[in-house]
Amino acid sequence: MIKYQRALQILKKNKIRIKTEKISSLSSVNRISSQNVYSPYNYPAANNTAFDGYAINSSETSKLNKKNIKKFKILKSIAAGDNPLIKKIPKFSTVEVMTGAIIKKPFDTVIPIENVIYFPNNNNPKYIIINYKVKKNNHIRFKGSDYKKGQKVISKGQLIKPSHILAFKTLGINNIRVKRKPKIAFFSTGNEISNKIKIPDWKIRNSNNHFLRSFLKFYSVDFFEKKLLRDNDEIKFKNEINKILKSNFDLIITSGAVSAGKYDFIPKIVNKFKLKEFFKGVAIRPGKPFMFAKFQKNIAFFGLPGNPISSAACFRFFVMPYLNFSLGSSPEISLIAKIKSNFTKKKEFTRFIKGHLTYSNKGVPMFEILKGQESFRINSFVKSNAWGLFPDGKSKFKKGNYIKSFINFLE
Numbered sequence: 319m320i321k322y323q324r325a326l327q328i329l330k331k332n333k334i335r336i337k338t339e340k341i342s343s344l345s346s347v348n349r350i351s352s353q354n355v356y357s358p359y360n361y362p363a364a365n366n367t368a369f370d371g372y373a374i375n376s377s378e379t380s381k382l383n384k385k386n387i388k389k390f391k392i393l394k395s396i397a398a399g400d401n402p403l404i405k406k407i408p409k410f411s412t413v414e415v416m417t418g419a420i421i422k423k424p425f426d427t428v429i430p431i432e433n434v435i436y437f438p439n440n441n442n443p444k445y446i447i448i449n450y451k452v453k454k455n456n457h458i459r460f461k462g463s464d465y466k467k468g469q470k471v472i473s474k475g476q477l478i479k480p481s482h483i484l485a486f487k488t489l490g491i492n493n494i495r496v497k498r499k500p501k502i503a504f505f506s507t508g509n510e511i512s513n514k515i516k517i518p519d520w521k522i523r524n525s526n527n528h529f530l531r532s533f534l535k536f537y538s539v540d541f542f543e544k545k546l547l548r549d550n551d552e553i554k555f556k557n558e559i560n561k562i563l564k565s566n567f568d569l570i571i572t573s574g575a576v577s578a579g580k581y582d583f584i585p586k587i588v589n590k591f592k593l594k595e596f597f598k599g600v601a602i603r604p605g606k607p608f609m610f611a612k613f614q615k616n617i618a619f620f621g622l623p624g625n626p627i628s629s630a631a632c633f634r635f636f637v638m639p640y641l642n643f644s645l646g647s648s649p650e651i652s653l654i655a656k657i658k659s660n661f662t663k664k665k666e667f668t669r670f671i672k673g674h675l676t677y678s679n680k681g682v683p684m685f686e687i688l689k690g691q692e693s694f695r696i697n698s699f700v701k702s703n704a705w706g707l708f709p710d711g712k713s714k715f716k717k718g719n720y721i722k723s724f725i726n727f728l729e
Contacts, residue, residue, distance in 0.1 A: 350647045351495070361465040391444065497646065603663075673723070703725065
C-alpha cells in the first residue's frame, strides 16, 4: 500500500499522450488549448467613443472660458459602423458621435451629450457652444487598448471558457488547435448490480456509471459504457481489454472487483497484460483498494472501488488529476479552509471528507465536516459542496486548524 502523494507522483510520471486537433473556435468551449493563441488584430481596431456626444479638437478650446465663448459647427453625425471619413474639416468644427463611432484626427476628445449646449436651439442645432477648456482624450477608447496585435489571448494548457469564445470571435480567430477529447471505456462489475428500477433487497441499482457519465458531460471527454461484468466474467473482461488495446481508447475505468475478495478479479486479469506501471492499494479513506495500471500501449487503467463514495472520491482525486496531467492543463488549486470542529483519524491514512464550505464574516473559508462519512452514504455527499483533505502523518485536527479543501465541480 502506498501513500496518497506517492500515488499522484506515479500518475504524473505515467501520463498518456493525447494528440491535438484543429477545430472551429465556436466549438472549442471546455476544450484544452494545445497552443498559445495570439490576437491577429488590434482591438479596438481604431480610436472610438465610449459615449454618445460630440467629438472636437481639444486644442481649439485652450483659451475658452465663460467670457470667451466659441461656437463649433456640427458637420455631420457618425454612428458605430459608419465610415468616419470627412474630406474637409474647418477649424472650430465638431461631429456628433454615437457610442462606438470611430474618432479620426483632428478630433481627440468627446463631450458627452448631456453636457452639450446647442445653438440656436435644441430642436434645430447647427452649433454647440463651448465655454471652457476641454481635456484631451476624454471618453476615448484607444486603438489596441484591450488587445494589441500579437498579444496573447490564451495560453497552451488553458481550459477554454465561454469568455474566450467572445474574445476569439471579436478578434477574428476562427480556428484553434486543442487537445483531442480523451476516450474512456467504463465497466460496472458485480452480480449485485442491476439496471432495473424494481429490485430485490439483495441487489443494488447501477449508479456509479450514471454518476461518472453525468459528471463528465461537463468536461470534454467521450464516455463509452461497456458491458456489465458479472463475478464469473473474467474471460469476457480479458477479451474486452484486448479489443480496447487494438482501438483508440485512452482510459479504461472499472467500478468494483478491485479489493481482495473471492470475486475481485480485476487486478488478476489486468496483470496478465504487459504493463509499464501497476499499483494497488493507497493509504486513503474512502478508496483504499484503488488500483492503477499503464499498459505498454498508450492506455491507462483505473480500478475504482464499488462503494459509491469510494468510487466518487477516487475519481475526483486520481482520475481527474490524471486527465489534467495528460491534457497538459493547469493543476487544480485547493482552497485553504478552517475546520469548524475537531476531527480524529488514523495517522497513516489520508482522509477525503465530505463537507460544506462557507465563508466567515471576515471572508475566511470555513469547512464543516458533515455527518455520515461512510463510503456507502450518498445523503451527505448530496448535501456537501466540497471535499476536505486531511493528510497522513497526523491523527488529531483541532477546531480552527487549516486544511486543503476542494470545491465540488459545478458548485
